[in-house]
Structures are given as structure tokens and as C-alpha cells.
Amino acid sequence: MKLFIKNGTFITMNGNETIKDGYMVVENEFIQYIGKEKPVENDYDQIIDGSNRIYMPGLVNTHNHAAMSLLRGYADDLALQIWLEDYMWPMEAKFTSEEVRWGTFLSILEMIKGGTTCFVDMYDHMDVVAQAVETSGMRACLTRGMIGFGGKEVQDAKLNEAKTFAKNWHGKANGRITTMMSPHAPYTCPPEFIDKIVQAASELQLPIHTHMSETRHEVLENEKQYGFRPVAHLQKLGVFDQSCLVAHAVHLTDEEIGILKEHSVHISHNPGSNLKLASGIARLPELMKEGILVSLGTDSAASNNNLDMFEEVRLAALIHKGNTFDPTAIPAVDALRLGTIDGARSIWLNDVGMLKEGMKADFISVNSNQAHLLPKSDVISHIVYSASASDVVDVWVDGKQLVKNKELLTLDEERIKYEFNACFERLTT
Incomplete structure (x- = not known):
């Protein structure tokens, strides 16, 4: 399958490059050509006129609990621990x-x-999550989250399940699915359990993903219980000796930022969820200045309450300007990198997140001929400060079109909504 897009505007995320009235050729799952000059060849299976379209890499959401969409709006305006312990966990059970x-x-x-x-x-139940990803055509990095409550038998069962899942699914769906090992958090997993997870990650040669330093309460309780703040605690347990992605990392000292930098720990910044739960604002400008690889996540639809990554990109650009009184703190292009190429690299994907020859064809189109995206001036500025998820028209992953003119091609949207609502009714009656 060979696709030719002409007359489009392309935000490549290859540096600050934007190509206006350009061309892109996709052959099978790879980008074969992108540039200002029209290719000489004309043997294409599909030709798309990209006039009034902005093409850009697909967005990468580096922290989510997808099934929690069932709990969207179930409990709002609560502190994290109350929200989790009194509302989320009882329903999730x-x-x-x-x-x-x-x-x-x-x-x-x-x-x-x-x-x-x-x-x-x-x-949990990650086999059905992987099956959904495989069917949808999306790309995903999946992990069986492990909360360490319960005795040794319960913990061992969860760990064995996580290892089996990783072995069965890593690299599947034509490589679209990768896996990690995940102790839920240092405050939900005893040190001995985290030790076992680290050992399993080492044996399987997989990264580790965990929540860390999301709230002040969590940090203080960790210090009270174990004598260390979460960063030193996880460092002591060898978590950072593996490739590691931590979610949130809101409450960090300068020394802790230095430790994360030393161990090349990646951070998923979740501005929307952190604001809604009043967890605080992560030290993003300082993290980026130190060269720590930061990406963006929505967290679940229960704590956000949407999965609009355009919103996370915009929040990342805006809140740190307001928090630091510096309008240059996170420029638009840097915010967009967090949601695209830096997201891909944060989960060790080196062939997505950028529109460039030889990269996987994971890209989207946005309708630029709308009032809030005019005039046709700085398209990166428009994408970051003006666009939203509802502006997306087309989506491709691995060179396969998943959305065409806003219509989902790989899934039955009406059935999904019907079955979802039926599940919600069973949970709440």
C-alpha cells in the first residue's frame, strides 16, 4: 500500500521544522518521503489532497488506566487518598x-x-486490554499494575500474572504492543515485593513503570514508614537500575532531580490530573533544564476527566508560565515535543513520534480551516494553544488508517458505547 499526501502542512517534530504546501509518501508502515519538493514517481494506491489539513505525529499518552473510564464523574473534587481509598478502589473491586x-x-x-x-x-485483566489494543490498531505499552496489599500468596500470584502477560504480549500485534513491569507505587507495595518486581524486570529485560511522589502526603508517609522519601527509597530498592518511567514526580527536591538525572529516569507529567486532585504542579522547567526526559499523560478518565492529549499539551505550556511568572518557561514547540517525540522516547520507541523518512507512519490530520485555527500563521502555536481533540479528522498507525473523516474504521463505535453503558449499569445498580 502506497499513500501520497500533497499540498499539506506538516509539523514534523524534527527540530522546529514545519513544511507548508508539502508532500509525504507512506509505503506500508513507514514514511518513505516527506518534503517541500514533489516526488518524481506517481505510482500510488491512494492520493490525498492535504489542503486545509495540518499533519503531525500522533500524540503519545504515557500514563493511563484505560478501564477507569467507567468511573468518570463517579467521584470528583476530592483529595487523592480519599478519592482512591473511599471511592475508586471499592468500585474497582x-x-x-x-x-x-x-x-x-x-x-x-x-x-x-x-x-x-x-x-x-x-x-488488571491486561489480556483483554491487549486484545482491545490489537483489534483497534493502536500502539500501546502495557503493564499489569501490582498493588502489594495482601499476603505473600496474593503478591506472588500478581507477579506471576504480570510476568506471564509480559512474555505473551511483548512485541505482539506487529510490534505495536510492548510491555513493562509495574509496582503500583512505593506506598502500596512493601519493599520486599518491589524487590521481586525489580528482579523480574531484570530477568525479562523490561522497563519499570510506577507512580511516585504524586502528593505531599505520599512523600511524608513514605519517609515516616521507611525512613526515606520515595526517590531515595526506590533508588535503594534498585528500581532505577532498570530503565524506568515514573508517573507524576510532583514533589521533588533539587537532590532528587539530580538522582533521577543520574539514573536516566523518565517522567510522565500529568498536569490535568495533578491539578484536579490538587496534588500540585511538577517542576517541569527544572526537569527539562537538567535534560531529564519528560512526557505527558492524562492519567485515567476518572481523575482527569477526559483523555484529550491536546489539552495536556496546552496545560503543560500554560501552567508553568503562570507558576514561574516566566512566559518563556515552556515554549509551544517544547510542549508539543512532550506529547509526541518525547512521549515515544519515554517508552523506548525510537521509530515513532516524528514525521521523517524511515519512521513508522503514526500520524494524524487536523482540519485547519476553522475559525479558531485561522489565520494560517504559526501552526505549532495553533496546535498547542487553540486546537483540541475534536479537530482531528484522520488517524494512521503503522501506515494503516484508523480514522477517516472522523469515522472510526477498525471498531464498532455504537457497540462499544452500548456495552460500556451496560457495564456501568451493572456496576451501579
Whole structure:
């Protein structure tokens, strides 16, 4: 299959490059050509006129719990620990594989139609999550999240399940699915359990993904219980000796930033969720200045309450300007990098996140002929400060079109919504 797009505007994320009235050729799953000059060849299976379209890499959401879409709006305006312990965990205890399946499918539906082509998911019943990803055509980095409550038998069962899942699914779906190992958080996993997870990650040669330093309460409790703040605690347990992606990292000292830099730890910044739960504002400008690789995540639809990565990009650009009184703190292009190429690199994907010859064809188109995206001046500025998920028109992953003129091609949208609503009714009656 050979696709030719002409007359488009391309945000490549290859540096600050934007190509206006340009051309792109996709052959099978790879970008074969992108540039200002029209290619000489004309043997194409499909030709698209990209006039009034902005083409850009698909967005990468590096922290999510997709099945929690079932709990969107169930409990809002609460502190994290109350929200989790009194509302989320009791409801999640009722989830079966069917709830996880349809909650995940609804999140995938929202993400794909909103321009997200790849996501990280940490949850339970991960086989059905992987099956949903495979069916949808999306790309995902999946991990069986492990909360360490319960005795040794419970912990060992979770760890064995996580290892089996990783072995069965890593590299599947034509490489679109990768896996990690995930202790939920230092405050939900005893040190001995984290030790076992680190050993398993080392044996399987897989990265580790965990929540860390999300709230002040969490940091203080970790210090009270173990004598260390979360960063030193996880460092001591060898978590950072593996490739590691931590979610949130809101409450960090200068010394802790130095430790994360030394160990090349990646951070998923979740501005929307952190604001809504009043967890705080991460030290993004300082992290980026130190060269730490930061990406963006929505967290779940229960804590956000949407999966619009355009919103996360905009928040990342805006809140740090306001928080530092510096309008140059996070420029638009840097914010967009967080949601695209830096997201891909944060989960060790080196062939997506950029429109460039030889890269995988994971890209989206946005309708630029709309009032809020005119005049046709700085397209990166428009994407960051003006665009939203609803502006996405077309989506491709691995060179395969998943959304065409806003219509999802790989999934039955109406069935997903029907089954999702049925699951919600069962949970709440």
C-alpha cells in the first residue's frame, strides 16, 4: 500500500521544522518521503489532497488506566487518598474482565478519535486490554499494575500474572504492543515485593513503570514508614537500575532531580490530573533544564476527566508560565515535543513520534480551516494553544488508517458505547 499526501502542512517534530504546501509518501508502515519538493514517481494506491489539513505525529499518552473510564464523574473534587481509598478502589473491586474490556474499548475510542496513537496502560485483566489494543490498531505499552496489599500468596500470584502477560504480549500485534513491569507505587507495595518486581524486570529485560511522589502526603508517609522519601527509597530498592518511567514526580527536591538525572529516569507529567486532585504542579522547567526526559499523560478518565492529549499539551505550556511568572518557561514547540517525540522516547520507541523518512507512519490530520485555527500563521502555536481533540479528522498507525473523516474504521463505535453503558449499569445498580 502506497499513500501520497500533497499540498499539506506538516509539523514534523524534527527540530522546529514545519513544511507548508508539502508532500509525504507512506509505503506500508513507514514514511518513505516527506518534503517541500514533489516526488518524481506517481505510482500510488491512494492520493490525498492535504489542503486545509495540518499533519503531525500522533500524540503519545504515557500514563493511563484505560478501564477507569467507567468511573468518570463517579467521584470528583476530592483529595487523592480519599478519592482512591473511599471511592475508586471499592468500585474497582467489582470489575471483572468484562468491565475492563469495555472500559478500555471506550477509552481507546476516545483516544484514537482524539489523535492519540499510542498510550501506556497500567491495570488488571491486561489480556483483554491487549486484545482491545490489537483489534483497534493502536500502539500501546502495557503493564499489569501490582498493588502489594495482601499476603505473600496474593503478591506472588500478581507477579506471576504480570510476568506471564509480559512474555505473551511483548512485541505482539506487529510490534505495536510492548510491555513493562509495574509496582503500583512505593506506598502500596512493601519493599520486599518491589524487590521481586525489580528482579523480574531484570530477568525479562523490561522497563519499570510506577507512580511516585504524586502528593505531599505520599512523600511524608513514605519517609515516616521507611525512613526515606520515595526517590531515595526506590533508588535503594534498585528500581532505577532498570530503565524506568515514573508517573507524576510532583514533589521533588533539587537532590532528587539530580538522582533521577543520574539514573536516566523518565517522567510522565500529568498536569490535568495533578491539578484536579490538587496534588500540585511538577517542576517541569527544572526537569527539562537538567535534560531529564519528560512526557505527558492524562492519567485515567476518572481523575482527569477526559483523555484529550491536546489539552495536556496546552496545560503543560500554560501552567508553568503562570507558576514561574516566566512566559518563556515552556515554549509551544517544547510542549508539543512532550506529547509526541518525547512521549515515544519515554517508552523506548525510537521509530515513532516524528514525521521523517524511515519512521513508522503514526500520524494524524487536523482540519485547519476553522475559525479558531485561522489565520494560517504559526501552526505549532495553533496546535498547542487553540486546537483540541475534536479537530482531528484522520488517524494512521503503522501506515494503516484508523480514522477517516472522523469515522472510526477498525471498531464498532455504537457497540462499544452500548456495552460500556451496560457495564456501568451493572456496576451501579
